[in-house]
Amino acid sequence: MAQRTERTERADALRNREAVLAAADALFAASSSPQNVSMDDIAAAAGVGKGTLFRRFGDRAGLIGAVIAARLEPLQQAVQEAQGAAGSPPRQRVLDLLDASLRFKIENRNLMSAAEDAGLSSPYRAGHYDWWHGILRTALDRVPEVHEADFTAHALLAAIRADLVAHLIDDLKMTPEGLRASLAAHIGNVLGNTSEPPTGGGRSPVPG
Template identity: 40%
Template sequence: MDQGAAAVTMDDVAAAAGVGKGTLFRRFGSRAGLMRALLDADEQEMQQAFMFGPPPLGPQAPPLPRLLAFGRLRLDFVRRHSDVLCEAERDSPGGYGPAGAVLHTHVRLLLARAGADGDLDIQADALLSLVNAGYVRHQLLDRHRTPEELADGWAEVAVKLCRRETVRRSRRR
């Protein structure tokens, strides 16, 4: 009977694996660590796509289209893995673990290359908050937003952040 990631206990996993609960805690540190390990292969696959893949995600694409494609990719990833992601973020809210650091660095780099100015760390965090698992789940289930609306929202914010510098430069002329 599948009850989702929230219903999985370390006792359940230990029993299914035929090991002691202590073995799991030594290996994964916490239940959230176990959930992050479950996501690792898919996170790495996604990272390969945006770091080395073809356009529009990969490095051969211009920065703004890459940023927009990344938002849609991450939103799709979050939708597919939302149960496990929500549980994985319990001891590092907001996704500030190793995978989250890769995402943040990537978004910050794309913002810089696309012409955004100001505090790029805060801007990257703001964009990534739009694809946070808890936020996405709330928008879809409680606010009845569609995935398309969420993707369009990401794109709107990203474009506004990247166009600010362009607008300022044109006003100076």
């Protein structure tokens, strides 16, 4: 009986967690002012008490971080599968990685803005930053023209900070396609000229 009760409680907790993440995801995506999406709003949409949110996620920043992690999980899996596939030249792999990250940030600008307002403004404190940096550094290590892969990975990721992406898209009205093309050109400048320059993220692992 005790084991059955424990399994039921665990199943209920998992369902609550999934409901909260889905509700928060939908609210941030739909809101033009993500900083105004409150814990009360999320609890009501998920059908749980606000105390459940704080017990499960600690605070608003923790909840937002969990939503970002949930959204990133399928992308990270797709990136790892694409990186493991044979055939892509090293320079193209670098472009594909950065294009994937850029597209994620473009599509999730509201959520990223909410993260900044919740005190997660430094990308270096986010767990996913180390993942992106590590996999990008590995790709850069295979590009003969790159001699400081670790620093170059940091520098290239800085070019697609979430706050910069939001500024370019929302304030300066740059189109997503234009921003992706500019990123591809920037990567070409950083990596140096070659007879086979990278194209505009044509093999990005992010679904179109």
